[in-house]
Amino acid sequence: MSEDADSARAAEAADGARESEPLVRARGLTKTHRGEGAPVHAVRGVDLEVRRGEFVAVTGPSGAGKSTLLHLLGGLQRPDGGSLWIDGRCMDDLSESRWAVTRRSGIGIVFQFFNLVTNLTVADNIELPALLAGASPRDARAGRRELLDELGLTGKERAMPAELSGGEQQRVALARALVNHPGILLADEPAGSLDSKGTREVIRLLGRFHQRGQTIVMVTHDARMASAADRVISFFDGRILDDADLAAGGGNRSGKAPGGVTGVLELGT
């Protein structure tokens, strides 16, 4: 066998190993908020794995720590303890600037209140992350056009965010989050400030992107939103209470009886 064939096989094997690795892996992730009052233990030693292509909803009561968990996964907040790997890479000692680079190209984030840049047009809001990630203006424009078309926003390119409905603004935020084809989309209550029509639209769009292979982790209070996912994690008091695989008929993935606080997920074992 030639050296070329050997190295092609080795590269294929490495790709295969990478593909079978979880996209997100957290071990003992912990975050305590320390402000004026008593410390708040928002995330308490969470173990979690998210495989490529999964659509995971994280639900739970207000104050359970869902948003904090999502922020830890996206590097918007840093944990006090535990370890996080994204796409096989340990993120523990990553500097803020390296996190920013990772977010720009590998992690799309949408928030409840859209967080669009108010003094930029729709087109500029979507193209900006592509340009910051090094795309040529031409490629950034092409990416923006494709997404606007897909999200039913063609004709709104020159509009300012304030001229759009909430649902339209969230679709722009979705386009902005996806323009760099991130490996993972993190969504924090993406329909939290939308009416039922806007909510249905966001569910439909997330479902469509998921069907094409987009990995999604979404925090939501809304049972309808959660049922669009193929896995639902119930979060309570900083811990994973339950982990249900809807795609497999609702079975509990933690191997424990639903309702038991495990805090640990051993997936794929």
Ligand SMILES: Nc1ncnc2c1ncn2[C@@H]1O[C@H](COP(=O)(O)OP(=O)(O)OP(=O)(O)O)[C@@H](O)[C@H]1O
């Ligand atoms: N920056 C902060 N400083 C101090 N406490 C915080 C901070 N952020 C969150 N908390 C507290 O941490 C706990 C978890 O908050 P978090 O927002 O993660 O919960 P959540 O489940 O997303 O709640 P909700 O559904 O209401 O958004 C809450 O008690 C909250 O008040």
